[in-house]
Amino acid sequence: MNRVSELGFSVPLSSLAATATDRRTFLKVMTLPCLAACCLHSSPAAALGISSAVEDDTRFRAEARFYEKLPGKNVRCKLCPRGCVVSDRERGHCRVRENRGGTYYTLVHSRVCAAHVDPIEKKPFFHFHPGIVAFSLATAGCNVNCKFCQNWEISQAKPEDLPARYMPPADLASLAKQNQCPAVAFTYSEPTVWNEFVTDAADAAHAQGLKAVVVSNGFIQQEPLKRLCRHVDAIKIDLKSFSAKYYREVVNGELQPVLDTLVTTRKEAKWMEIVHLVVPTLNDGDAEFRDLARWIKANLGNDVPIHFTRFQPLYLLKNLPPTPVETLERAKAIADGEGLQYTYIGNVPGHPAENTYCPKCHRLLIERAGFTVTQNHVRKGKCEYCQHVIPGAWS
């Protein structure tokens, strides 16, 4: 999960003024401390019909796509492996899905609590149209509870506890275009919990010639995953550890469904990259790095990019230090030794392992400085020097 720049909106939402017929509501929204604090792009947004904070949740409510009805007005959610059984008037674990009279609803369709323009490298995607920016969105809620969550203010909140914008799919696509973003990204919190909106919005983005990408924890059931793969252009999966114990104790999730997601996504999605956040003392042993690399090579192939990223002490793990760079270099060396071809180090700006090298001729192909691409020698999906095919999606 990439860290949100700040909670709220950093893209122009001047259309708020055009639609805020209730001046009191508009002023209340615009004076919320987290809004519009730093515009990355200054292009004016035309009147898009985007409304300000909405008290009535009917605009955000839509029947859930993956659930089954049970006796006694109960329902079973079939979106993620948690499989919540939810009684009438109760919510699932992720806090954003509610049973009302035996019908299950998402409460976050078109409900956007953060919107920023980010480089695609921040997600991180390194083999997906390097150098583009993505109109990046989040809603409240998550289906796991990582102790190291970088965006816990969003992911561990109920939707009604955060200021939000009503941003239906077509408006989102228009706003992305106005901000010169060739892609939209569903990120910061967990896209699975607003799956219906993600696929609807991806369709709207495609209709306007944009790409759609997802940054996910991979904790999703197979049927919604396969549908997601058909609707988006790239998926980045967090493989948070190769230990079932870690998933139970640090993530409050399960390892095996995430491994299943990786196999399915590799087969069915247009593009996939993997992130492994290395947390000191918890998942930084040589044996785990080796097992993880061997599993990836055996089950996904040796040319899937994997990013070993640096942990920063946040949320419930402030007692641990940031990951030493030497630990990340050790992880990369082990993965390289196992034969993985595209291994990266993340969250260490300026490190040479942020660059892409040709696995055949070993020349520098893509040079990065932080999230900025400074050189790109991939031509039509091949190394400019030796014509070796470099997997990915290239402009």
Ligand code: SF4
């Ligand atoms: S998506 Fe939410 S409600 Fe559905 S099973 Fe997962 S945690 Fe439970």
